[in-house]
Amino acid sequence: MKFYNSIGPNPRVVAMFMAEKGIEIPEVTIDLRGGENRRVPYCTDVNEAGQTPALELDDGSFLCEITAICEYLEERFPEPPLIGTTxxxxxxxxxxxxxxxxxxxxxxxxxxxxxxxxxxxxxxxxxxxxxxxxxxxxxxxxxxxxxxxxxxxxxxxxxxxxxxxxxxxxxxxxxxxxxxxxxxxxxxxxxxxxxxxxxxxxxxx
CATH class of the missing domain: 1.20.1050.10 (Glutathione S-transferase Yfyf (Class Pi); Chain A, domain 2)
Structure with missing residues (x-):
């Protein structure tokens, strides 16, 4: 997996979520101020919405939106639970x-x-x-x-x-x-x- 990170509260939610779980994933830093998220190849190959964060999965596909990413990580790394066990x-x-x-x-x-x-x-x-x-x-x-x-x-x-x-x-x-x-x-x-x-x-x- 690979985590596409940047400044801002949205990617920080995922960063905190991973820190609470003790997950370490290689990162790619996207230059949000410079508009890298709105240019090719990021907005064509990673996240068509031109936003951060994004999570590249092992099969090469991408997950975007903080809730979807955190839900996925919860299923892959259930301990400690941050969404729930029931x-x-x-x-x-x-x-x-x-x-x-x-x-x-x-x-x-x-x-x-x-x-x-x-x-x-x-x-x-x-x-x-x-x-x-x-x-x-x-x-x-x-x-x-x-x-x-x-x-x-x-x-x-x-x-x-x-x-x-x-x-x-x-x-x-x-x-x-x-x-x-x-x-x-x-x-x-x-x-x-x-x-x-x-x-x-x-x-x-």
């Missing part, structure tokens, strides 16, 4: 990963792309700068919704670390670095965030 655990992980993605990660990222990241992304994709402030507010609304829900638990999906935690942490950490800090009023999220930041896998990128 149908119930897997369903709950997928439910929470989907929730944090839609409510927080997606609007946070697009809020950046359409504002601070506009010079980089405008030549590459349709951007809506007029929507940036609203998208950032939607992400904060998502954090406000989640904050009381994790008051009595250590992790997003319950009492175990899961893909949902890794996904949310990488995007919130990215947000902090691009002008979308976590509101100090969200004390439960901040407690969870600091605990995630202390994990050795948090240094993976």
């Amino acid at each position: 149908a119930e655990e897997r369903a709950k992980t997928r439910m929470w990963a989907r929730r944090v993605d839609i409510k927080i990660c997606e609007p946070l990222t697009n809020g950046f792309r359409y504002a601070e990241g506009l010079p980089l992304f405008e030549p590459r994709m349709r951007c809506l700068p007029e929507a940036a402030a609203g998208l950032k507010a939607i992400a904060q609304d998502g954090i406000a919704w989640l904050d009381p829900l994790i008051a009595d638990r250590d992790f997003i999906a319950g009492d175990r670390l899961s893909l949902a935690d890794l996904m949310l942490f990488t995007f919130l950490d990215f947000g902090v670095s691009v002008g979308q800090p976590i509101d100090p009023a969200f004390t439960h999220i901040l407690r969870w965030f600091e605990r995630m930041k202390s994990r050795p896998s948090a240094t993976a990128n």
Whole structure:
């Protein structure tokens, strides 16, 4: 296998997932700032969507999208489980990963792309700068919704670390670095965030 990595929160989710499992896969670094992901051969031979990360399998085929890659790695390397060992655990992980993605990660990222990241992304994709402030507010609304829900638990999906935690942490950490800090009023999220930041896998990128 081969891991196509770059800067940004999306590939970092997979990097943290692999670090938590102790998986080491040879890497190819893609120059995202330079637009390598949008040029041949990457966008024709690796990922037609022109995005990172991607995982080249042993048969030479490619998997893209962070959830699909992590699901595959979970099946290949089941210990420690980060999606689940039962149908119930897997369903709950997928439910929470989907929730944090839609409510927080997606609007946070697009809020950046359409504002601070506009010079980089405008030549590459349709951007809506007029929507940036609203998208950032939607992400904060998502954090406000989640904050009381994790008051009595250590992790997003319950009492175990899961893909949902890794996904949310990488995007919130990215947000902090691009002008979308976590509101100090969200004390439960901040407690969870600091605990995630202390994990050795948090240094993976």
